[in-house]
Amino acid sequence: MVGFRTGLQIGVALMAAVLAAVLLPRYLELFTLINATVFVSMGVLALSLGLIWGFGGILCFGQTAFFGLGGYTYAVASINFGDTTWAIPLALALPTAVAAALGYLMFYGRISDVYMGVITLTTTLILFKFANSTAGDQWKIGSSPLGGFNGIPGTPPLNVPFDPGTQLAPDQIFVIAVLCLGLCYAAAKLILRTRFGRVSVAIKENELRAELLGYDVRLHKMALFAVGGFMAGLGGILFANCVFVSPTMFSLSYAGQVIIWVLVGGIGTLAGPVIGCILIQTLTTYAGTLSMIDPNLLLGALFMLAVVAVPKGLLPTATNLLAKLARRGDES
Amino acid sequence: MDYAVVVALQIVSGVATLVIVSLGLAVVFGMMRVINLAHGEFLMLGGYTAILASGQGINRWLSILVLPPLVVGLIGAVVERVLIRRLYGRMVDTMLATWGLSLAFIGGVTMLFGNSVTGISAPFGSFGIGRFHVAGYDMFLVLASVVLSLIVWAVLKLTPAGLIARGTMQNAEMAAALGVSPERVYALTFAAGAALSGLAGGLIAPVSGVLPTMGTAYIAKAFITVITGGAAMLTGTLVASGLLGSVLTVFTFLTTPVFGEVALLVMAIVLLRLLPRGITGRFLRRAL
Amino acid sequence: MTVLLSTDGLRMRFGGVVAVDGVTLAVNEGELRCLIGPNGAGKSTFFKCLTGQYKPTGGRIFWRGRDITALDPFAVARLGVGIKTQVPSLFDGLTAMEGVVLAVRRLHGEAEARRRAVRALERLEVGDLGNRRIGLLAHGQRQLVELAMVVAPEPDLIILDEPTAGMSAEETGRAADLIRELNREHAIVVVEHDMQFIRTIAHTVTVFHQGRVLMEDSAEIVFKDPRVRDVYLGKAVA
Numbered sequence: 001m002v003g004f005r006t007g008l009q010i011g012v013a014l015m016a017a018v019l020a021a022v023l024l025p026r027y028l029e030l031f032t033l034i035n036a037t038v039f040v041s042m043g044v045l046a047l048s049l050g051l052i053w054g055f056g057g058i059l060c061f062g063q064t065a066f067f068g069l070g071g072y073t074y075a076v077a078s079i080n081f082g083d084t085t086w087a088i089p090l091a092l093a094l095p096t097a098v099a100a101a102l103g104y105l106m107f108y109g110r111i112s113d114v115y116m117g118v119i120t121l122t123t124t125l126i127l128f129k130f131a132n133s134t135a136g137d138q139w140k141i142g143s144s145p146l147g148g149f150n151g152i153p154g155t156p157p158l159n160v161p162f163d164p165g166t167q168l169a170p171d172q173i174f175v176i177a178v179l180c181l182g183l184c185y186a187a188a189k190l191i192l193r194t195r196f197g198r199v200s201v202a203i204k205e206n207e208l209r210a211e212l213l214g215y216d217v218r219l220h221k222m223a224l225f226a227v228g229g230f231m232a233g234l235g236g237i238l239f240a241n242c243v244f245v246s247p248t249m250f251s252l253s254y255a256g257q258v259i260i261w262v263l264v265g266g267i268g269t270l271a272g273p274v275i276g277c278i279l280i281q282t283l284t285t286y287a288g289t290l291s292m293i294d295p296n297l298l299l300g301a302l303f304m305l306a307v308v309a310v311p312k313g314l315l316p317t318a319t320n321l322l323a324k325l326a327r328r329g330d331e332s
Numbered sequence: 333m334d335y336a337v338v339v340a341l342q343i344v345s346g347v348a349t350l351v352i353v354s355l356g357l358a359v360v361f362g363m364m365r366v367i368n369l370a371h372g373e374f375l376m377l378g379g380y381t382a383i384l385a386s387g388q389g390i391n392r393w394l395s396i397l398v399l400p401p402l403v404v405g406l407i408g409a410v411v412e413r414v415l416i417r418r419l420y421g422r423m424v425d426t427m428l429a430t431w432g433l434s435l436a437f438i439g440g441v442t443m444l445f446g447n448s449v450t451g452i453s454a455p456f457g458s459f460g461i462g463r464f465h466v467a468g469y470d471m472f473l474v475l476a477s478v479v480l481s482l483i484v485w486a487v488l489k490l491t492p493a494g495l496i497a498r499g500t501m502q503n504a505e506m507a508a509a510l511g512v513s514p515e516r517v518y519a520l521t522f523a524a525g526a527a528l529s530g531l532a533g534g535l536i537a538p539v540s541g542v543l544p545t546m547g548t549a550y551i552a553k554a555f556i557t558v559i560t561g562g563a564a565m566l567t568g569t570l571v572a573s574g575l576l577g578s579v580l581t582v583f584t585f586l587t588t589p590v591f592g593e594v595a596l597l598v599m600a601i602v603l604l605r606l607l608p609r610g611i612t613g614r615f616l617r618r619a620l
Numbered sequence: 621m622t623v624l625l626s627t628d629g630l631r632m633r634f635g636g637v638v639a640v641d642g643v644t645l646a647v648n649e650g651e652l653r654c655l656i657g658p659n660g661a662g663k664s665t666f667f668k669c670l671t672g673q674y675k676p677t678g679g680r681i682f683w684r685g686r687d688i689t690a691l692d693p694f695a696v697a698r699l700g701v702g703i704k705t706q707v708p709s710l711f712d713g714l715t716a717m718e719g720v721v722l723a724v725r726r727l728h729g730e731a732e733a734r735r736r737a738v739r740a741l742e743r744l745e746v747g748d749l750g751n752r753r754i755g756l757l758a759h760g761q762r763q764l765v766e767l768a769m770v771v772a773p774e775p776d777l778i779i780l781d782e783p784t785a786g787m788s789a790e791e792t793g794r795a796a797d798l799i800r801e802l803n804r805e806h807a808i809v810v811v812e813h814d815m816q817f818i819r820t821i822a823h824t825v826t827v828f829h830q831g832r833v834l835m836e837d838s839a840e841i842v843f844k845d846p847r848v849r850d851v852y853l854g855k856a857v858a
Contacts, residue, residue, distance in 0.1 A: 061431075111608045114427065122556055125552040126597050198718070199725075201713070205713045205714060206710060213694075213723050217694065252434075253438075296435045296442065297436050299432075304432035305432075307428045308419070
């Protein structure tokens with residue numbers, strides 16, 4: 001049973017995705033379209049963190065670990081297979097499995113939020129260092145060199161399933177990316193309607209009470225964390241399709257940006273992080289073209305501002321403001 | 333035989349480096365239960381202070397040992413005033429805000445000094461053990477780590493300020509009732525932690541070279557050391573550094589530095605599964 | 621009569637302090653048992669051992685004869701134990717209805733869970749609060765909503781830690797009626813230090829003192845015993 005509100009939200013999101021998929025490729029230049037695909041792939045990453053942090057209370061500072069793992073697995077596997085078809089399930093399975101394993105160690109150890117933040121951040125940082133250090137011919141998985149600092153420039157774009165000869169064009173990949181984002185949003189909304197999703201929210205509200213009602217808190221958190229890893233991995237695959245994989249995917253500045261997107265967009269919403277992601281990406285891309293201000297400085301300032309000044313995030317603040325205005329309108 | 337001595341020295345210097353780069357972070361975590369995510373950038377600022385000062389012709393020891401803690405301590409005091417103070421009691425928000433600070437520092441320093449490595453030559457040269465050469469500066473770092481630990485211990489244990497700080501750490505409300513302002517203690521603690529981080533940056537500058545993102549090379553290790561150590565800041569850091577520094581150095585010898593860090597992380601995660609509150613959460617709980 | 625829950629020489633020490641020092645106790649099916657004792661007698665620690673929140677450092681806990689000493693709280697709850705903590709422990713962001721539905725959702729499908737949740741809320745006379753957000757309720761209402769969550773899955777045993785904490789005299793009276801009412805269908809263990817309250821509900825009373833069981837008997841006998849009076853007035857300590 002899907003409630004009216006959830007149904008409406010899913011409907012609007014899917015409609016927006018289809019509209020974007022149909023209209024944007026007609027009007028945008030190729031370069032802008034590829035950039036838009038990058039934004040969308042990161043939107044999926046933002047959504048994954050928005051889900052586990054906002055609805056599961058899981059403080060993951062290194063969601064980029066799964067994003068990068070998804071991308072790298074996709075690149076390495078499709079170069080080895082010579083076909084992207086089977087690379088995709090593999091590139092979804094690996095980050096999911098790593099998230100489950102890391103989640104097992106963290107949640108079954110019942111470590112505190114602070115420790116969890118540090119462990120997850122450290123994980124992505126060490127993957128960053130590792131990927132950076134893989135320059136040279138000795139670093140190969142099968143026929144795919146890992147490329148160190150330069151990443152894997154020859155990351156193959158998606159091909160028609162089981163037909164490696166027919167690669168998809170950037171506009172087709174954009175369509176797929178947008179639809180993936182829409183579907184992830186819908187899936188997240190639906191998950192939150194299930195018993196699993198509601199128990200996850202309850203755990204965020206009060207871990208002890210959920211436990212005393214007979215729910216295995218550790219298992220739920222681990223499962224939700226794995227779902228987050230799956231989604232972030234999907235984001236990584238999409239990212240690999242419009243740029244190519246490189247250690248940057250794991251970097252501290254990417255890891256920080258995901259947090260900023262969610263904070264700015266609003267913790268406890270699903271659309272917020274995606275909106276925050278696209279807004280801030282647009283802003284930093286623009287700032288990058290100015291080359292007067294370092295994008296990191298801008299991001300850092302935004303980050304601090306979001307924490308100190310708008311702790312609830314833009315979407316909830318805007319919704320509250322609208323509700324207030326509407327109420328005032330009713331009264332007058 | 334020579335080889336064994338050299339390996340042993342490497343392990344000792346690996347442990348010492350961990351102690352040096354973690355101590356500032358450990359003091360802030362031990363006292364305020366906050367992980368300062370801008371810790372790496374405090375190191376970086378200390379490094380730049382050392383480079384810039386010695387570039388101005390200031391005495392090398394003054395540039396490495398005196399100016400970095402002063403400058404970064406001051407920066408820490410300002411940061412506490414402007415940012416950290418607004419977020420007391422909100423640990424997660426404090427972490428997030430210091431992360432923003434870290435990005436802003438990286439960006440700001442890149443704009444000011446560019447994104448290239450600058451260095452400062454290491455004092456002492458090297459000496460030979462049989463066929464091998466050992467850098468004299470590495471041995472100086474070992475000495476520095478011992479002196480630093482002793483200073484932190486002495487300040488906490490022997491001075492009135494240390495007593496007040498430990499009291500506040502145990503029970504902030506009680507300390508407040510006795511007329512000690514917890515805000516002042518926290519402000520001083522944060523500044524002291526920053527100064528220690530700055531000094532660490534100055535100390536490692538000759539070894540690592542200095543660039544805006546140099547902090548990232550050290551924070552992973554420092555974070556792991558501090559949370560594996562647990563709440564007792566000095567004992568925890570020393571024990572964890574000893575354990576993890578050995579693992580790091582041995583794995584680095586056997587494979588590559590990166591696998592050394594991977595081994596470090598894996599070991600820390602497994603250790604935290606067994607001791608969720610760190611080593612001093614279970615053992616040596618009364619220690620400093 | 622079958623023994624539902626029992627402990628054998630249960631011990632819990634924190635560093636050098638022994639909070640529970642060898643407690644052996646058995647609760648029968650359908651029983652209403654009160655655990656009393658002055659502050660610091662070890663009642664709350666004992667409670668947390670029973671619910672799995674603490675892992676006892678010695679002794680064992682049995683449920684219908686099965687050793688459950690090492691179980692986590694969720695596994696204890698799954699045996700059919702409803703647990704109410706001293707400070708109300710609730711989902712403040714959810715509505716009362718959503719909270720109680722979750723309490724039974726583990727055992728039943730959505731429609732049945734909703735029916736049972738409505739019944740539980742009505743049984744505690746807070747049926748009208750279903751759509752209110754728990755975080756916005758008054759203290760007494762929160763206590764009742766939490767009780768609704770505890771009884772909704774029809775547990776075999778309900779453990780209550782100081783259910784009257786923070787209640788007015790009138791509310792305490794209602795709570796006593798409620799506990800007697802609940803006892804018709806569930807075995808109940810109440811941890812309390814309010815002697816007045818115990819007097820109005822008790823059948824069998826176990827008195828804790830300094831981590832041990834001082835005595836265990838029917839309410840009338842316990843309340844007449846000079847040792848119990850001494851413990852409460854502090855003479856035995858002095």
